Amino acid sequence: MANQPKIIIIDDEEVVLDSCTQILAGSNYEIAVAPEGKLGLELVHQINPDLVFIDLKMPGLSGMQVLENINELDATIVTVVITGFATVNSAVEAMKKGAYDFLPKPFTPDEFRMITRRALERRKLMLETIALRREKELLRENFSAIVSHELKSPLSAIQQNLYALDRELGNSLTVTQKARLDRMKARIDDLIKLITSWLRVLSVDIGKIRESFTLLQVSPMIAKAVESVEPHAIRKDIQIITAIDETLSPIEGDEISFVEALVNIFDNAVKYSYVGSNVCIHAQEKGRNIEIAIADTGVGIAKEELPYLFNDFYRGKSGQTVEGSHGLGLTITRRIIESHNGTISVVSEPGKGTTITICIPTIVQQNS
Amino acid sequence: MDQKKRLLIIDDDPDFVEGIKSILDAADYDVDVAYNPKDGLNALQTGKYDMLLLDIMMGRGAEGIMIARKLRKDAKLVEMPVLIITGIREQIAFLFPGEAVHPRFVAVDELVEKPVEPQLLLEKVSTLLQRAEERKAQAG
Numbered sequence: 001m002a003n004q005p006k007i008i009i010i011d012d013e014e015v016v017l018d019s020c021t022q023i024l025a026g027s028n029y030e031i032a033v034a035p036e037g038k039l040g041l042e043l044v045h046q047i048n049p050d051l052v053f054i055d056l057k058m059p060g061l062s063g064m065q066v067l068e069n070i071n072e073l074d075a076t077i078v079t080v081v082i083t084g085f086a087t088v089n090s091a092v093e094a095m096k097k098g099a100y101d102f103l104p105k106p107f108t109p110d111e112f113r114m115i116t117r118r119a120l121e122r123r124k125l126m127l128e129t130i131a132l133r134r135e136k137e138l139l140r141e142n143f144s145a146i147v148s149h150e151l152k153s154p155l156s157a158i159q160q161n162l163y164a165l166d167r168e169l170g171n172s173l174t175v176t177q178k179a180r181l182d183r184m185k186a187r188i189d190d191l192i193k194l195i196t197s198w199l200r201v202l203s204v205d206i207g208k209i210r211e212s213f214t215l216l217q218v219s220p221m222i223a224k225a226v227e228s229v230e231p232h233a234i235r236k237d238i239q240i241i242t243a244i245d246e247t248l249s250p251i252e253g254d255e256i257s258f259v260e261a262l263v264n265i266f267d268n269a270v271k272y273s274y275v276g277s278n279v280c281i282h283a284q285e286k287g288r289n290i291e292i293a294i295a296d297t298g299v300g301i302a303k304e305e306l307p308y309l310f311n312d313f314y315r316g317k318s319g320q321t322v323e324g325s326h327g328l329g330l331t332i333t334r335r336i337i338e339s340h341n342g343t344i345s346v347v348s349e350p351g352k353g354t355t356i357t358i359c360i361p362t363i364v365q366q367n368s
Numbered sequence: 369m370d371q372k373k374r375l376l377i378i379d380d381d382p383d384f385v386e387g388i389k390s391i392l393d394a395a396d397y398d399v400d401v402a403y404n405p406k407d408g409l410n411a412l413q414t415g416k417y418d419m420l421l422l423d424i425m426m427g428r429g430a431e432g433i434m435i436a437r438k439l440r441k442d443a444k445l446v447e448m449p450v451l452i453i454t455g456i457r458e459q460i461a462f463l464f465p466g467e468a469v470h471p472r473f474v475a476v477d478e479l480v481e482k483p484v485e486p487q488l489l490l491e492k493v494s495t496l497l498q499r500a501e502e503r504k505a506q507a508g
Contacts, residue, residue, distance in 0.1 A: 153455055153482075156482035163485060164390045
C-alpha cells in the first residue's frame with residue numbers, strides 16, 4: 001500500500017459522494033469518485049485503489065457486478081458495499097461474493113471513518129501476508145543454495161584440512177592425539193550430514209514428486225530398501241524377515257522417493273532394535289490398500305512421545321542414546337508417504353518394540 | 369623417470385584448496401592454484417597442465433560450469449581431464465534439469481563431493497591421468 005491510501009467511492013447519489021469525500025477530507029487519503037459502475041471500474045483500472053466503496057443499487061452496471069469485476073481483477077482490493085436498510089439481504093450476498101463489509105444507509109461520519117480505517121487495515125494485512133508468503137517461498141527456494149554455500153563450504157574446508165593433517169601427521173601423533181583427530185573428523189562429518197538431510201527436508205517438494213508418478217510394484221521396492229539397510233543390520237546381528245504377499249496390486253508413485261521412505265523406516269527399526277533381535281516386514285493387500293507393517297522388538301516409544309514422532313527435528317529420548325540421529329528421517333518419510341496419498345501410523349510399547357504401518361492406496365482405487 | 373604431472377586447481381576457497389593441495393603435493397604432483405575463474409582460464413591457456421581440478425560454485429553462481437564449457441569448445445584443451453569437486457551434488461542436478469545424478473560434461477570428467485577423502489582423491493586423479501595417457505597413446 002502506498003503511503004497515501006487510495007480510495008474510490010462509486011455511488012449514483014451525488015450527495016453521498018460529496019459528503020463521503022468531505023468526511024475523509026481531513027485524513028491523508030487520495031479519494032476518487034464515480035457516479036456509476038462502468039466509470040467506477042475504469043477508475044479502478046486507472047489508479048489501482050486500496051479500497052472501493054460500492055453502492056449496491058445503481059442504474060447501469062449493478063453494484064454486485066462491479067464487485068465481481070473488482071474481485072476478478074485483484075482480490076486484494078478491499079471492497080465495502082453501501083446499502084439501504086431494506087437491502088441488508090443483498091449486503092450478505094455481496095459479502096459472499098467477496099465484499100469485506102457493508103455500510104447501511106444512512107450512516108454517520110464516524111461510522112464511515114471507522115469502516116474506512118478498518119478496511120484499510122484489512123488491505124494492509126492482506127498485502128503484508130502476500131509479501132510474507134512470497135518471502136517465505138523465496139527463502140525456501142534460496143535456502144538450499146545459502147545453506148550449502150555458507151554452512152557447508154567452511155565445514156568442507158575444515159574437514160579437508162583434517163584429512164590432510166591426518167595423513168601428514170599420522171605417524172607422529174600419539175594414540176590419544178590421533179583419537180582426538182578422529183573425533184573431530186567424526187563430528188564434522190555429522191554436521192555435514194545434518195545439513196544435507198536438512199536440505200532434503202526443505203527440498204522434498206510434494207508437487208514435484210507427483211509429477212514423476214508411475215506405476216510401481218511394491219515388493220521389488222521393499223527388496224531394494226532391505227538391501228540398503230542390510231549392512232547396518234548385519235553389524236548389529238539383526239535379522240530382517242520379510243513376508244510379502246505374492247499378488248499385490250501396483251501403486252502409483254515415485255520410485256526413488258518411495259524407496260527412500262522405506263529405507264528410513266527400515267533403518268530406524270534396525271537402529272532402535274536390540275543386538276541379535278529381528279525386524280519383521282509384512283506387506284499385504286487389505287481392501288483397496290497396500291499395507292506395509294514394519295515391526296521391531298526394540299526400545300519402543302513412550303506413549304507421550306508418539307504424537308511428535310513425525311514432527312520436524314523430533315528424536316526419541318527414551319533412555320537410549322542413538323547412533324547418528326537428528327530427527328529428520330521420519331519427517332521426510334511422512335511427507336513422501338502423504339504425497340502418495342498414503343498414511344503412516346505407529347503403535348509402540350516401551351521395552352517391547354514398535355510397529356510402523358504404511359498404507360498406500362492401490363491403483364485400482366485411484367481410477368474408480 | 370616420468371616427469372611430475374602438473375595439476376591446476378581452480379577453487380575460490382583458499383582453505384579448502386590448502387587441504388587438497390597438501391595431499392596432492394605429498395603424492396608428488398606439481399600443483400598450481402587459481403582462486404578465481406578468470407585466472408584459472410588464463411592459466412589453462414598456457415597449456416602446461418595435465419589435469420584440472422575444478423570447483424563448481426564460485427563467485428556469483430556456478431561459474432565453474434562456464435569454465436568446463438569453455439574447455440570443451442577449445443581444440444587445445446578439449447581432451448584435458450577434469451575432476452569436478454563440488455559441495456552440492458543436488459544443485460548440480462538442478463542446474464542440468466533432466467539429468468538424473470550429475471552431468472559429466474564429457475567422458476573424461478569425474479565428480480567428487482567436498483570434502484573428499486585423500487584416498488579417493490588420489491585414486492580419481494591417477495585414474496583420470498592414466499586414461500588421458502592411454503587416449504594420447506591411441507591417438508598417437
